[in-house]
Amino acid sequence: KAGVTQTPRYLIKTRGQQVTLSCSPISGHRSVSWYQQTPGQGLQFLFEYFSETQRNKGNFPGRFSGRQFSNSRSEMNVSTLELGDSALYLCASSVHGTGEETQYFGPGTRLLVL
Amino acid sequence: SQELEQSPQSLIVQEGKNLTINCTSSKTLYGLYWYKQKYGEGLIFLMMLQKGGEEKSHEKITAKLDEKKQQSSLHITASQPSHAGIYLCGADKGYSTLTFGKGTMLLVSP
Numbered sequence: 001k002a003g004v005t006q007t008p009r010y011l012i013k014t015r016g017q018q019v020t021l022s023c024s025p026i027s028g029h030r031s032v033s034w035y036q037q038t039p040g041q042g043l044q045f046l047f048e049y050f051s052e053t054q055r056n057k058g059n060f061p062g063r064f065s066g067r068q069f070s071n072s073r074s075e076m077n078v079s080t081l082e083l084g085d086s087a088l089y090l091c092a093s094s095v096h097g098t099g100e101e102t103q104y105f106g107p108g109t110r111l112l113v114l
Numbered sequence: 115s116q117e118l119e120q121s122p123q124s125l126i127v128q129e130g131k132n133l134t135i136n137c138t139s140s141k142t143l144y145g146l147y148w149y150k151q152k153y154g155e156g157l158i159f160l161m162m163l164q165k166g167g168e169e170k171s172h173e174k175i176t177a178k179l180d181e182k183k184q185q186s187s188l189h190i191t192a193s194q195p196s197h198a199g200i201y202l203c204g205a206d207k208g209y210s211t212l213t214f215g216k217g218t219m220l221l222v223s224p
Contacts, residue, residue, distance in 0.1 A: 004156075033210045043202065043214040056209040090156060097210035100145070100164065105157040 001027060004093050004106035012112045018079040021109045023091035025072050029104075031097025032074040034066060037088040037108075046089075049074055050097045078111075086113045118203055120215035127193050128223050135188045135218045137203035143183045145206030150199045151217070157202065160188075190220075198222045 005024045013019050025032050034046040045058040049068035066076040072093075078085055088110050092103040117140045127133050137146070145164050149157040161170045163179035163186060170177050174191045190197055200219050204212035 006156075031210045033212075035212075042216045043204075043212075045207075045211050045213065048210045050209075056211050058211075088154060092157075092210070092212075094210050101210075102159055102162055103147070103210055103212065104159060105149070107156040108154070110154065 004091060004104055006089075006091055006106040006109050008109060009107065010110050010112075012114065013081050014114050015081055015083060017081050018077060019081060019111060020075055020077045021089055021091075021111075023074045023076075023093075023106060025074070025091075025093030026104055029093035029095050030072050031094045031101075032068055032072065033092045033094075033097075033103065034074070034076050035090045035092070036060075037090060038086075043090070046076065048097060055097070081113045083113050086111060118205055118213060118215035120201075120203060120218050122218060123216065124219040124221070126221040126223060129194060130192055133190050133193055133220070135201050135220075137186045137188070137215055139184045139205055141184070143179065143186070143205050146179055146183075146186045147204040147206070147212060148177050148186070148188050149202045149204060151202060152199050160201075193220075193222045195222050195224065 007022045031050045033048040037043045048056045052068045063079045068074045088108045090108045092105045094101040094103045119138045148160040161177045166181045166183045176189045179186045200217045202217045204214045
């Protein structure tokens with residue numbers, strides 16, 4: 001079974017631009033979670049989607065948004081990029097998103113904002 | 115909110131030596147995950163612990179969750195260069211939401 005895939009792997013943007021990142025979960029997984037990883041803050045939860053519905057959201061500004069499609073693929077969007085948005089963005093998938101399941105992570109998208 | 119504290123922050127061990135990484139929670143743990151990360155890459159799932167007193171092993175890595183479910187330890191026996199990386203513990207908060215510790219960076223010297 002193919003693992004979680006994320007595209008693109010690397011991205012360079014300038015302040016004020018917007019960016020869209022994509023995540024394809026493991027086949028059969030319906031829950032997709034997004035995380036931001038920075039040296040200062042570590043790994044922080046952004047949001048989680050299950051069956052096209054956002055069930056949980058972390059403490060991030062409204063510039064960060066996401067969605068999930070009927071095939072469980074998910075995208076996250078960051079508008080009006082700031083320098084501090086430079087980070088590794090990771091997505092993870094699980095079957096139902098319950099606490100008894102393992103979340104499998106993708107390789108991440110590294111975003112650099114100049 | 116729940117916080118996870120990992121110790122040590124980093125360690126260097128000689129190849130062949132044993133080591134232990136600790137993860138302490140400010141609240142009761144209902145699901146504790148251990149992941150390994152190579153710098154700048156995704157997280158590799160190691161183990162998940164749910165029950166107090168539970169212990170799991172995979173190859174040379176053993177993880178335990180204490181009876182009170184507020185601390186977990188990860189023990190590596192006879193470390194190898196392939197064990198080098200960042201070890202992260204994560205606590206389940208429901209709906210596939212994990213809160214993570216800051217990580218422990220492990221270097222294995224030959």
